[in-house]
Amino acid sequence: MATMRLPSGTYHQTYQQDQAWWQTRFVWLRMIGLLFILLVFIPLWMPVLFPDIGLYVVSVANLIGYTILSAMGVQLLIGYAGQLTLGHSAFIAVGGYTSAICMLMFGIPYPITIILAALTAGLWSMLFGLPSVRVKGYYLIMTTMAAQFITVDFIITQYVAQIGGRGQAFSIPPGTITFGPIEIDNDIKVYYLMIALVIACMVFVGNLLRTRVGRAWLAIRDNDIAAEVLGVNVVRYKLAAYFVGGALGGIAGSFWITSIYAVSPEHFTWSWSLWVVGVILIGGVGSLYGTVFGAMFMTLVPEILRFAVAPLQPVFPQLMTNFQFLKESVFGLSIVLFLLYEPKGLAYRWWQIKNYLHLWPFSY
Amino acid sequence: MDIFLQLIITGFMVGSIYALVALGWTLIYKSSGVLNLAMGELTLIGAYVSYTFYMWKIPFPLAVVFTLIIGVILGLLTERIFLRPLIGEPTLTVIMVTVGLSFFFRGLIFLFFNTDTLVFTPPVFPSEPVRLGNVVIGQVYIWSFIAALVLLAVFVIFFQRTRWGLAIQATADDEMAALSLGVSAKFVYAAAWAIAFMAAGVGGTLLGNINGINISIGYLGLLVLPAVVIGGLNSVPGAIVGGIIIGVLQNLAGGYLDPLTIAGFKVFPGGVKDIFPYVVMTIMLLVKPYGLWGWIRIERV
Amino acid sequence: MDTNGSILKLNNIEVMYHEVILVLKGVSLQVPAQSIVAVLGANGAGKSTTLKAISGLLKHEDGAVTDGSIEFMGQRIDRKHAEEIARAGIVQVIEGRRVFEHLTVEQNLIVGAHLRGGATVKPGLERVYHYFPRLTQIRHRLAGFCSGGEQQMMVMGRALMASPKLLLLDEPSMGLAPLLIKEIFTIITQLNQREQLPILVVEQNAKLALTVASYAYVLETGRVVMDGNADQLRDNQDIKEFYLGLTDLGTRKSFRDVKHYKRRKRWLT
């Protein structure tokens, strides 16, 4: 994406200023405002001001956060390193199970299990990244799909999920997940955890992208031959991308177990893998903001659909029973239409609007 | 030994149906480069459509013909409405559109038919099995096998002999050169989708006769992917051989590995049958990155 | 040049790629009936683009004719699709010997007759094998396994199968051995003389092109900078210098001397 034009009157005297993230005071103010909304308004004031829907909003925000975390690794792999993947749920699952097993069986504190989950998922992802050394494009899609089916539908379902001995469910008793002295037992605490993780991951990935590691990924994505000639060890950086992508998935999985009572393979289906790819496509491939926009779109549309259908229920009683199918088909259609009419994603549109407002009212 | 033979033969026959669906898939990929993840749903549609016709007391052969016709119409519509505007978009976008389509189709199907298993009643094929020595084969399998073979033959002749068959292959080889000779790429894409819908429709109908119609037929689309990859994405004979290989291997895995207990230790508690094609495919790709007969792209700079 | 009796006329056309990059900045040229016309110029001067604008293949590469018009036998064709233009009788042999690798030689030729229907296949094949006897021996070989010269013959034969009224040839000599180039150009002359087939040929090899063509245009960065009868051009001083390299090196300024000042001289603009 092209660089944003600076407002006139702003000059840079050092390269440090020129390479900084928030380049004007206005941007600073805006970011602080955003942080206020995220940290104070939504979790603390919303439930008080709007008791009816406040907590619901927080729980939807948590779902959005989970989607962002899930999609971030996919964004890194597809959007930045150019490695198509349709099996990311596998690594989210590895993260979730690692966290759960470490806490329940070894009594390791939750914050540490997040790190362990990231490492395990990262390494597991690297294992399935190995074929990328030899195969490209569509064949790579197939091996990532294999990662999904082999990991979730076979290893986890048949072996890992049996450890607890109670069928496939791996229940997490209340009070298991603690962050130091704080027990994470309600949506608002989950929300704060979510915000912390999302910001940490975004800053980490954003930073990586402006150093040589990130540029090497972009180079591999755009033109791997030229990248190799410039001295980029393509194999190593591809595997590094798989590691970081998988680790982000692991963090997502580790986070998600705070919101559910039992971990089971059904939480990490192939549909979720496809879903997160949809998130980055709709948000915008190769844009961190795009991941956020996409996650909001993909979470809010089904929620809105649910509200839209509710008033019709007395008239068509069978509608609610079939709602799942209706939702699925409307949702599928909306993805298709979105990609047909907005193929560059929401982030691109956002960038256009921003540039427009930036120059308004003198658009020259 | 008898069990082994039994498994091989059944696998071969089911595999021929996979081959049929894989062929439709390959065709779309070959001519327009679209990786179609909605193939399972196309198969489902075919199965439900022919079931509906059959339930309207239309004779089975005629019901199949009608299914083919509906397949052509749906194929043309799908290509025209959803895929054609995407020519020139990044491959991932196109793949995701097919994913969206698969959600859309699946949702619609279950909205109309619900998720219960439907069975062709009265059964189309006699349930009395045929005995070959000690091997027992249901007549459904034999007829399905024959039907699949006939259709495969028709497709192969179409590609080798007819004007449009050649044109489709030419477009797959070099779209620009084909265009320069007046071959309409749009028509080729539309034809590919129509044929894919037809192949999937017949495949779905046959599978529906074997096990009844439910969502499991939709998973066929996922089974077909390893089949075409093993054959090499853009090879017609590859799709056929790949389909049969997957059918046989899957049956063997189901028969011998699912579950497998060695010395009281459960090596495979179950579920091998479903993922086996993917394991084979991954190993295969590591050895031969372009499948058995896939085209190897030479990178030129 | 005589404007009547031309079957193809390009009037001051402009071509843009991706709606931003202007590649042709006003190109006019004409092809008289039954003649061979050559377009000369450097890499990237816009020769291939001109051919693609005529045959309609431009649209396929996200390019468009944004100004001017192209007329073929009195009809505007610049808005038409490649398929319609091919049906009208303009067939382009695109650069780089793009054969259908996974089809046999004969199947390649049959695809060429796609628009003309089954009845023309047999006489068409006979005609092609008459001009390119070498193809007869390899008719059942896969096109991908043929040599460069055979592939060039194949793509030209394939175009003939479409019974063209105007043949567009893009760099037929590229990458071929000198002997083969001679053979190909002899056949080009034969096709023109025996079948009265008009041919528009794009070539980097100016000398070769000027021996077979009767008229030629010189393209430089998207403009026609010179045109004339082939023998006139062969004697032209600038053509000699820039395309035939006939001046002796002593009088030409060396690129070493350019080094520390910028020469602003432009020729012919």
Place this chain on the structure above:
Amino acid sequence: MPDHDDGVQLQVQNVYMAFGGVGALKGIHLRVRQGEIFSIIGPNGAGKTVMLNCISGLYKPQRGKILFEGKDITSLRPYQRARLGFSRTFQKIELFRGMTVLDNIRLGRHLHLHANLWSGGLYFGRAEREEIANREFIEREIIDLLEITHIRNQVVGMLPYGLQKRVELARALALQPRLLILDEPMAGLTLEEVEDMARFILDVNEDPKWRVTCILVEHDMGVVMDISHQVAVLNFGEKIADGKPDEIQRDERVHHAYLGEKEDLYVTRR
């Protein structure tokens, strides 16, 4: 050629390469001396680009050896050769089209930076200092030298062809190479751009700060004959001549192999 080894930087020994049975290179020997401009010429399809790809490691020759400063590098991957100081441009521009000019050049600096997953992710501190020092180097040494100051923040894909060629050279130079491989740098340029390009090549070749050895494949005989120290002529995968530019211009076999007549040597010129 007298056979002495002094100053030989790159040696190609009996390299053989075939694609699907068709020989593209049939036993080529080349010797490139430190600090010279070495041109490879020949008709299309003679194997020039294949030769360059073998030298830069994109293809591995089926027979023969390639030595760089006495060390056998035949089986090194391209990125390993980049560490030795190889850098190249491509016949069809292979830039990262969606990135800015600055980012393209930054990529050329990959080997001179050291951030890893961890320090890069944290950024502040080491990685930031490194990035800023790097930016200074690029601005001072590369952007200034190649006169592309005005376009440094533009997206490469939108630039005119001639400037893209220049950015590709900039990216190759950012590597601070010791051996620069240029595949048709003049193709498609206007005369003025050709002059600029020739000037830049001479600059990096002669300036004591750079002293880069250049291997050049080019069709523009004027440029080749004017700026090269050595010229090798390939024809159908075989080397038919090798020598100083004026020797090549007198060589009967070169004239013969190209088309048969003396003046035809310049047919390929622009």
